[in-house]
Amino acid sequence: MAIFPPQNRLWWKEPLSGIEITWIGVAFVWGLVMFGTMVGWHFVGKQNLSNETYRINPNAFGEKVEAMVERYQVREEGDTGIPVVHPAPGTDIYMLGRLWEWYPVLELEKDQKYRLHLSSMDWQHGFSLQPQNINLQVHPGYEMVLTITPDKSGEYAVVCNEFCGIGHHTMVGKIHVIDNK
Amino acid sequence: MAVDTQAPSRGFIGASYRTCPETGLKVCSQAEALIKVNAVVAVVFLAVGGFFGLMVALTRWPAVHLLPADWFYLLLTAHGADVLLFWVIFFEVAVLYFASAIILNCRLAAPKFAWLAFVLMVVGAVLANVAVLQGESSVMFTSYVPMQAAPHFYLGLIVFAVGTLIAVFCFFGTLVIAKEEGSYEGSVPLVTFGAITAAIIAVFTIASGAIILIPTFLWSIGYISHIDPLMYKVIWWGMGHASQQINVSAQVAIWYAVAAMLLGAKPLSEKVSRMAFLMYILFLQLASAHHLLVEPGVSSEWKIFNTSYALYLAVLGSMIHGMSIPGAMEAAQRRNGFNNGIFEWLRKAPWSNPAFSGTMLSIVIFGFLGGISGVVMGTEQLNLIMHNTLYVPGHFHATVVGGTTLAFMAVSYLLVPLIFRKEIMFKKIAQWQPYVFGAGVAGISLFMMGAGTLGVARRHWDMGFSDAAMSFDYPATAFLMMGLNGIAALCAALGGLMYVLVIVCSVFFGKARTPESIAAFPTLPKTGGAATVTTYGSEAHPKLPGTVVLVSVFFVAFVLYYYVNWKYLSEVWPLS
Ligand code: HEM
Numbered sequence: 212m213a214i215f216p217p218q219n220r221l222w223w224k225e226p227l228s229g230i231e232i233t234w235i236g237v238a239f240v241w242g243l244v245m246f247g248t249m250v251g252w253h254f255v256g257k258q259n260l261s262n263e264t265y266r267i268n269p270n271a272f273g274e275k276v277e278a279m280v281e282r283y284q285v286r287e288e289g290d291t292g293i294p295v296v297h298p299a300p301g302t303d304i305y306m307l308g309r310l311w312e313w314y315p316v317l318e319l320e321k322d323q324k325y326r327l328h329l330s331s332m333d334w335q336h337g338f339s340l341q342p343q344n345i346n347l348q349v350h351p352g353y354e355m356v357l358t359i360t361p362d363k364s365g366e367y368a369v370v371c372n373e374f375c376g377i378g379h380h381t382m383v384g385k386i387h388v389i390d391n392k
Numbered sequence: 393m394a395v396d397t398q399a400p401s402r403g404f405i406g407a408s409y410r411t412c413p414e415t416g417l418k419v420c421s422q423a424e425a426l427i428k429v430n431a432v433v434a435v436v437f438l439a440v441g442g443f444f445g446l447m448v449a450l451t452r453w454p455a456v457h458l459l460p461a462d463w464f465y466l467l468l469t470a471h472g473a474d475v476l477l478f479w480v481i482f483f484e485v486a487v488l489y490f491a492s493a494i495i496l497n498c499r500l501a502a503p504k505f506a507w508l509a510f511v512l513m514v515v516g517a518v519l520a521n522v523a524v525l526q527g528e529s530s531v532m533f534t535s536y537v538p539m540q541a542a543p544h545f546y547l548g549l550i551v552f553a554v555g556t557l558i559a560v561f562c563f564f565g566t567l568v569i570a571k572e573e574g575s576y577e578g579s580v581p582l583v584t585f586g587a588i589t590a591a592i593i594a595v596f597t598i599a600s601g602a603i604i605l606i607p608t609f610l611w612s613i614g615y616i617s618h619i620d621p622l623m624y625k626v627i628w629w630g631m632g633h634a635s636q637q638i639n640v641s642a643q644v645a646i647w648y649a650v651a652a653m654l655l656g657a658k659p660l661s662e663k664v665s666r667m668a669f670l671m672y673i674l675f676l677q678l679a680s681a682h683h684l685l686v687e688p689g690v691s692s693e694w695k696i697f698n699t700s701y702a703l704y705l706a707v708l709g710s711m712i713h714g715m716s717i718p719g720a721m722e723a724a725q726r727r728n729g730f731n732n733g734i735f736e737w738l739r740k741a742p743w744s745n746p747a748f749s750g751t752m753l754s755i756v757i758f759g760f761l762g763g764i765s766g767v768v769m770g771t772e773q774l775n776l777i778m779h780n781t782l783y784v785p786g787h788f789h790a791t792v793v794g795g796t797t798l799a800f801m802a803v804s805y806l807l808v809p810l811i812f813r814k815e816i817m818f819k820k821i822a823q824w825q826p827y828v829f830g831a832g833v834a835g836i837s838l839f840m841m842g843a844g845t846l847g848v849a850r851r852h853w854d855m856g857f858s859d860a861a862m863s864f865d866y867p868a869t870a871f872l873m874m875g876l877n878g879i880a881a882l883c884a885a886l887g888g889l890m891y892v893l894v895i896v897c898s899v900f901f902g903k904a905r906t907p908e909s910i911a912a913f914p915t916l917p918k919t920g921g922a923a924t925v926t927t928y929g930s931e932a933h934p935k936l937p938g939t940v941v942l943v944s945v946f947f948v949a950f951v952l953y954y955y956v957n958w959k960y961l962s963e964v965w966p967l968s
């Protein structure tokens with residue numbers, strides 16, 4: 212009876228039952244398998260986060276973004292007034308989150324590598340690439356860098372999925388992936 | 393068994409007792425009063441917070457879209473705080489007092505401090521609610537900086553935490569008194585052991601909470617200029633995650649208690665069950681990493697170490713309990729004569745007793761829905777396709793609502809007759825309550841997980857993006873999921889309402905239990921309760937084919953679902 216003291220006060224000297232030993236063994240081995248899968252994916256899998264992050268002043272990040280926009284802007288996105296940039300494949304590309312937009316819109320080429328830099332100008336935001344469903348946390352003061360290789364063309368949305376105040380649900384950005392000519 | 397419910401006898405040092413006519417336990421009247429007030433306040437917060445949850449769910453039902461955006465975020469903040477913090481922790485304090493003073497036959501240590509703890513907790517909880525309802529603190533209960541709430545929001549949480557800490561120390565004090573006064577023989581019972589686990593983790597948790605909330609409070613009144621958002625999260629989740637382990641420990645202790653009281657089940661092996669509790673203490677303290685798997689500035693090594701060493705060994709603890717408890721039930725039922733075939737023991741279990749059905753549903757929902765999804769989501773790379781989507785609330789409604797809340801509801805059906813000494817009213821409603829609530833909760837968990845798999849964001853007012861400059865259309869199935877989620881939420885809310893109705897009416901208007909009614913309708917059936925007192929101890933080791941089948945099904949489901957998610961991951965853009 213679990214609500215009364217155990218008959219055998221030296222409970223740690225009790226024998227184990229066979230079924231319990233088996234289950235503990237199975238569960239423990241399964242834990243090792245899951246551990247191995249995580250580690251192994253770093254070697255064989257294609258989807259891993261880099262550990263590359265820098266501390267950065269939000270304004271300094273903003274300047275880097277502006278520099279990219281100035282250099283690579285190709286048009287504006289519809290009538291939103293937000294610039295669309297088409298950076299050279301293989302280069303560093305930037306996206307910043309601020310209340311309540313993702314800036315700028317990126318146009319990328321399929322199957323090309325880009326070094327994507329993400330940071331926030333104010334509060335935390337959530338970079339949620341849809342319909343891929345890739346989700347990253349974006350902090351002010353931290354610049355996260357990861358290499359992405361868009362492998363399907365199409366129009367992708369960047370939904371903010373970290374609550375960032377009353378306009379949170381209007382914070383949607385865009386990434387276009389086009390077939391290379 | 394002395395049947396003396398009316399005249400409490402005076403014990404030494406001024407403590408007064410009565411003898412429980414059903415279990416023969418000596419009941420300290422201070423402990424009893426404190427269990428009552430904490431439980432009643434807990435239920436009030438469940439009712440209020442559950443109502444907010446329903447409002448939130450109806451807003452997320454696209455066809456209904458009940459609340460305006462500001463109210464949605466406000467009530468979502470209040471919902472998280474009222475249910476996850478206040479309902480659960482008030483109830484846990486009641487469980488701690490029960491597992492120490494009542495189960496150990498002892499007086500409660502420092503009752504004046506226990507009352508102080510209660511008052512502080514009430515003041516803190518009310519203050520935080522006032523701050524949220526005033527509208528300046530819609531920051532979600534996680535209150536990530538640099539978003540700022542009103543100072544009295546943080547202050548309320550701090551005062552509440554201080555109160556909880558005092559209550560936990562009263563629990564430890566009671567253990568010391570019980571030992572010194574020799575109120576029990578040998579080692580503490582397993583249920584108390586589980587409660588000790590919960591309390592030790594609680595101390596650690598509250599310490600982390602203080603380390604982060606006190607500076608945040610000072611920042612909100614302008615004394616500190618900057619709080620690092622990443623550091624905040626690491627420490628906040630040191631509290632936020634470990635506190636979930638308090639819930640798990642308390643809930644597992646209740647599983648054991650109900651199995652013991654209703655079926656006369658005893659652990660297959662005390663050693664295994666206790667080691668499994670110890671694993672919670674040893675391996676969970678650092679496991680805040682799985683909330684930070686897609687955060688900048690956190691290394692893969694730390695994430696892997698933290699999620700596997702710290703998380704999997706704690707998961708191992710839960711998997712052990714998940715086998716040991718059904719195993720103990722099966723063994724007890726077979727001893728009780730239900731020995732035919734593989735599942736007669738389960739079919740002939742007391743399914744119409746809400747304490748039993750609630751416990752079983754709690755085990756199943758926690759294990760199958762909450763446990764598996766939690767491990768999957770806590771895998772370093774898999775988190776990429778789930779972080780901050782509705783998958784996350786889907787997961788934790790299975791753990792903390794389907795698991796913890798349902799377990800607390802189940803044990804209430806025993807506490808009311810035993811501690812409040814009232815008959816349960818509306819027996820038919822009570823009988824159905826765990827099923828209605830369990831079905832609703834399983835529904836909201838599954839549908840939110842489904843919507844999350846399709847990418848729908850959590851904490852988000854408008855999945856149609858009607859006011860956004862750039863738009864996006866989630867797949868139609870995602871909208872369907874959120875509609876079904878709304879319907880399941882109505883079902884869960886009905887189940888919650890049934891619980892509140894039955895418990896509140898029974899406590900305040902129920903018939904007092906008399907020796908005659910106790911004889912006619914014992915709370916603890918003949919097979920359970922005091923009848924097996926003389927033969928307690930570990931279970932001999934019989935064959936348990938039913939349990940073997942159940943855990944095998946669980947394990948296969950776990951492995952398949954885990955690798956299905958790796959397949960999903962392998963289909964997204966390569967990242968490195
Ligand atoms: C009638 C029962 C309930 C319903 C219908 C319900 C529904 C919901 C919904 C729809 C969300 C919002 C998801 C989002 O938009 O992000 C939510 C959030 C949440 N719920 Fe519940 N819930 C219920 C009971 C509970 C209980 C009993 C607990 C805790 C013990 C709980 C804990 C939470 C927490 C912690 C959150 C997250 C708040 C946040 O994101 O800050 N819920 N609930």
Ligand SMILES: [Cu+2]
Pocket residue numbers: 308309311335336337371372373374375379382
């Ligand atoms: Cu945002």
Ligand SMILES: [Cu+2]
Pocket residue numbers: 336337371372373374375376379380382
């Ligand atoms: Cu946002």
